[in-house]
Amino acid sequence: MTSTLTISALTKHFGELVALTGVSLSVAPGERVALLGHNGAGKSTLMKIILGLIPATGGQITICDAAPGSVAARRAVAYLPENVAFHPSLTGEEQTRHYLTLRGESPGLAMGLLERVGLAHAARRRIGTYSKGMRQRVGLAQALIGQPRLLVLDEPTSGLDPVSRREFYALLDDLAAQGASILLSSHALTEVEARTDRIVILSQGRLVAEGSLADLRRRASLPVMLHITARNGFANAIAQELPAAIMVDGALHLSCTQPEKLKTLGRIAGLGDMVADLDVLPPSLEDIYSHFSQGGAR
Ligand SMILES: Nc1ncnc2c1ncn2[C@@H]1O[C@H](COP(=O)(O)OP(=O)(O)OP(=O)(O)O)[C@@H](O)[C@H]1O
Structure with a gap:
């Protein structure tokens, strides 16, 4: 099966600083991959390169066979940053309609998206009155526009309560079951353990381990x-x-x-x-x- 995301020998330098070195990774359709690493390990840098926001220094990367940042790759990828920021005086519905318009989709799809992320009840309230978890759901609704093939989620559940986390992962499970690939970073190890298919560990810009939890457990032989x-x-x-x-x-x-x-x-x-x-x-x-x-x- 062709991978949704293929990364080969990727490097990224910021001047003298080596943020990523020799990172190779592929993510298959429907796969949920967790990206783990200490602060400064290179997770956000890797995500920014996948999104086409910054160029790599070396190596290859393709998203659905397209180069990062190309029109085809941008169509295929959705991104949810850790701290989503929206206009506080817009309602959830208005903000989602705006994003739909920007992506060339019908704004009439907004309520359906908000329903999918469990926010229909507050769709007509201003975002300035939302809790962090509710804002995160608007972010997820935005990420679902256009049926992305790859969702890149930066610490998507930080600040969510346990019930919201569970609902969030249930939604990701549905998306993965429909063939979307998911790459998420997290510091919440226990939830990653239960809700992803594969774990990738970055340390000082290197990919130091990858596999299912069972594989890693066997290899670590702790x-x-x-x-x-x-x-x-x-x-x-x-x-x-x-x-x-x-x-x-x-x-x-x-x-x-x-x-x-x-x-x-x-x-x-x-x-x-x-x-x-x-x-x-x-x-x-x-x-x-x-x-x-x-x-x-x-
Ligand atoms: N624009 C930049 N200019 C210079 N150095 C940078 C830049 N962006 C990131 N770095 C450096 O690259 C390294 C990797 O940073 P990155 O933000 O990718 O880490 P991270 O794993 O996402 O960390 P965190 O968990 O804290 O978000 C760090 O040493 C960081 O200081």
């Missing part, structure tokens, strides 16, 4: 944490059997490598009635992200 709750009065006896365990709030925490996991679980099972409960905690996306962004092997 230790698993076992939390053992002792039956009343048996905590010390368990600690003696498992000297590497440390006591935290009355429970025993034991870290073990992936290859040792089954053997260690066998030893805990052998403790029989001394153990009241056991939780096995795989490394979180935070752990995996820190591992790769601090130079762990790809």
Whole structure:
């Protein structure tokens, strides 16, 4: 299947500063990709190049086989910046009608778009009276104009409450199911974990890891944490059997490598009635992200 977005050996220099170096990435139709990285890792620079706002220094990039910034690429791409700014005295409907007109579409489509993003009830109120989440929805309505093939979303859920976040991702799921590709940046690792197909980690302008969370977890091969709750009065006896365990709030925490996991679980099972409960905690996306962004092997 042809990729919606193809990036190959992309570099970007700002004078002496190397913002991106050797970045290669492709995003397929219907794929939801999360772009993660510390502040200054190069996420916004990459997005600006995809949008055709700034030129790359080297490498190739195509959006639906067109060059960034070309008429064809601009038709195919929609963008939602982190902090959307609209005219405060326009209503949501007026602002959306204005964007539709700018994109050569019928302004009559405005209410349908606002309904899709859950804002029909406030469409005739001035944007100056909207909450951050409501403004973000106007931004998303704007991004949906013209059925884009690629949505580039810069921290789209920052400032949204948990319910709004869930609704926002449900909408992205619908768009992806209809074939739109989604590239979003986020610092909210837990939501990215649940709602995207692939994770791409940038560190100091380099793509240091990419894959599904399961792939990254396997490659990082980080230790698993076992939390053992002792039956009343048996905590010390368990600690003696498992000297590497440390006591935290009355429970025993034991870290073990992936290859040792089954053997260690066998030893805990052998403790029989001394153990009241056991939780096995795989490394979180935070752990995996820190591992790769601090130079762990790809
Ligand atoms: N116009 C510019 N001129 C000079 N340097 C720039 C310019 N834009 C970005 N940079 C630098 O390029 C690097 C990457 O910045 P970028 O904004 O892409 O990071 P980011 O990953 O989006 O960070 P954040 O999470 O803080 O938004 C940084 O060192 C930044 O200072």
